[in-house]
Amino acid sequence: MTEKKILNFGAGPAKLPQEVLKQVQGELLDYHGEGISILETSHRSKVYSNINDGAQRKIRDLLSIPENFKILFLQGGGTGQFASIPLNLIGKTGKADYIVTGNWSRLAAKEAEQYGQVNYVLPESKRFVGHPPRDQxxxxxxxxxxxxxxxxxxxxxxxxxxxxxxxxPLVADMSSNFLTRPIDFTKFGAIFAGAQKNIGPAGVTVVIVREDLLGNALPVCPTVLNYSIMARDNSLHNTPPVFSVYVMDLVFDWIKRQGGLKEMHQRSKIKSEAIYNAMIASKGFYSCPVQSESRSRINIPFRIEASTPEKQTELEEKFLAQAQVKGMIQLKGHRSVGGIRASLYNAVGVEDAQALADFMLNFYKEANN
Ligand SMILES: Cc1ncc(COP(=O)(O)O)c(C=O)c1O
Known part of the structure; x- marks a missing residue:
């Protein structure tokens, strides 16, 4: 076990609260005196049924989800939902509007084209740097x-x-900012989020869907993707990802202990401001291409400006290597955009983000000496 403090800024699967991991470790071999691990426990048992129901109750409480919304714990990740959404919801008119502001919404729209007519709300774009003006x-x-x-x-x-x-009905992919701020459910028909960023391990995807939208699945909709069947069977139609739901349930407890969504929201603002402020202080050494009003509180991509692309690569590689030495890991930008990306999910502490901001400023000063 390494002694060095690791600050994990990975985009996902991402950092989980240490407290939760320790609890998982402590009860891994013998879950609550049952004499077996949760990994060995039947999903039809009372033990798992308590976890399944408890996790639903807790998330309803954390987000103040109204009673007319069903909460489902499904498999297949965000990508599975790119298909499930149209399969369950496009049937009414056979058409859906897609607002594409990045690669994930673009992939979702492409998937939906298999099941109905997709209208692209925004003009086509290759560079995603914000939200075009409303009149477009x-x-x-x-x-x-x-x-x-x-x-x-x-x-x-x-x-x-x-x-x-x-x-x-508005449908949202909240995979990377779920439970980082409150949600006004009067605005939504359905929301989904893969767990592996803010709320738990990969393997479970939370779907929250308004009851009156159920019952319209296309005839080709596979059973495991069918919201009505999964809602009817309380997400227990087939074997659920037991371990992932169990850990997610513990993360819900952790969020509540920290002060709930109000606190997560506040922290996300402090953490992201620390990084954006470091960029401003660097006077253009670091740059984020995203328009200021569309900048994420959660995933911050940035580049180091340099006179040539070779010099830029050299500086960014040096930045990543030096950060690694300081225990700041998984900061490499997504392969499709390059550069650097800091992901500031719920389990990433304010002090971790501040440490990264300090490092950025030191690196900038050294590079300009
Ligand atoms: C916003 C968003 N949606 C969807 C996905 C795809 O999720 P998965 O890999 O679970 O299919 C990701 C993955 O990072 C994501 O960030």
Missing amino acids: WKFSPDASYVYYCDNETVYGVEFPEPPETKGV
Whole structure:
């Protein structure tokens, strides 16, 4: 076991609260005196049923989810939901509006094209740096739903608030900013999030869907992707990802102990401001391409400016290597955009973000000496 403190800024699977990992370690071999591990426990047992129901209750409480929304714990990740959303929700008119602000919403739209007619609300773009002006948005009159990604993990583009859809059910991918701020459920038809960034290990995807939207799945919708069947069977139609749900349940407890979503929201602002402020203080040495009003609180991509691309690569590699020596890991930007990316999920502490901001400033000063 390494003695060095590791600050994990990975984009996912990402840092989990130490407290939670220690609890998992402590009860791994014998879950609550049952004499067996949770990994060996039947999903039909009372033990698991308590975890499944408890986790639903806790997330409902944390987010103040109204009673007319079902909470599902599914498999297949965010990518699975790119198919599940149209398979379950496009049936009403056969059409859906997609607001594409990055690669994840673009992939979701491509997947949906297999199941219905997709209208692209925004003009096509190759560089994702924010949200185009409202007068360029083109909604269709008869969409079954409007889809968007609340926080584009790769490009660091986050909606400051949900788009207005004038009554058309709004569907959000919140995989990378889920439980980092409160949600106004009056604005949503469905929300989904893979767990592996803010709320637990990979393997479980949370889906929160308004009851009146159920029952319209396309005939080709596979059983495991069918929200109505999964809701009817309390996410126990088939074997659920027992271990992932168990850890996620503990993370919900941890979030509550920390002060709930109000606190997570506050911390996310402090953490991201520390990094953005370091960029400002560097007077252009670090740059983030995203327009200021669309900058993510959670995933911050940035580059080091240099006179040539070779010099830029050299400086960024040096930055990553020196950060690694200081225990700051998984800071490499996504392979499609390059550069550096700091992911500041719930389990990443304010002091961790501050340490990174300090390192950025020191690195900048040394590079300019
Ligand atoms: C916003 C967002 N949506 C969807 C996905 C895809 O998730 P998965 O890898 O679980 O399919 C990711 C993965 O990082 C993501 O960040």
